[in-house]
Amino acid sequence: MQKLSPNFFDDVFEVVRLVPKGRVTTYGAIAHYLGSKKSSRMVGYALNLAMHNTDVPAHRVVNRIGLLTGRIHFANPNLMQELLEDEGVIVLENQVQEFDKFFWDPNIELVC
DNA sequence: GACATGACGGCAG
DNA sequence: CCTGCCGCCATGT
Numbered sequence: 001m002q003k004l005s006p007n008f009f010d011d012v013f014e015v016v017r018l019v020p021k022g023r024v025t026t027y028g029a030i031a032h033y034l035g036s037k038k039s040s041r042m043v044g045y046a047l048n049l050a051m052h053n054t055d056v057p058a059h060r061v062v063n064r065i066g067l068l069t070g071r072i073h074f075a076n077p078n079l080m081q082e083l084l085e086d087e088g089v090i091v092l093e094n095q096v097q098e099f100d101k102f103f104w105d106p107n108i109e110l111v112c
Numbered sequence: 113g114a115c116a117t118g119a120c121g122g123c124a125g
Numbered sequence: 126c127c128t129g130c131c132g133c134c135a136t137g138t
Contacts, residue, residue, distance in 0.1 A: 007135095008134070008135080009135080026120085026121095027119070027120050027121080028120065028121055028122090031120080031121085031133090036133070036134085037121075037122090038120095038121070038122080038132055038133050039120090039121095039132090039133045039134065040120040040121050040122095040133085041118065041119090041120050041121080041132085041133060041134080042118090042120090042133065042134050042135070043119080043120075044118070044119035044120060045117095045118055045119075045120095045134080045135070045136080046119090046135090047119055048118080048119060049135095049136090051119095058119080061119075062119090063119075063120060063121085064120075064121065068119090069119050069120080070119035071119085072119080073119060
């Protein structure tokens with residue numbers, strides 16, 4: 001367990017930063033890791049601010065089915081997919097292929 | 113201060 | 126199996 005900041009958002013930033021290159025995670029996984037799996041919505045909201053703010057690799061966060069729903073918030077919608085593919089993640093039609101293979105769950109990887 | 117909205121997810125119908 | 130609605134929490138108007 002990391003130091004859970006009083007702010008839901010800060011925790012989101014921390015977790016996303018820990019996502020290894022070439023891996024992706026989901027909003028729900030992060031929300032669950034933070035203790036409120038029903039707050040997945042907040043995670044996406046936080047990431048929107050995150051990419052505007054710090055060095056958070058927001059492109060590594062997709063929804064539960066591996067769909068790059070957040071790409072529309074990037075300056076260039078293709079940027080998110082390109083970044084992922086550049087890291088070795090296979091993306092097709094805005095969706096991560098073999099999602100189960102690239103999925104990085106903080107609840108499992110950051111087990112402490 | 114209250115209402116509406118938003119990069120989602122789970123459950124009910 | 127597919128579609129729709131509710132929940133969650135913070136931010137903007």
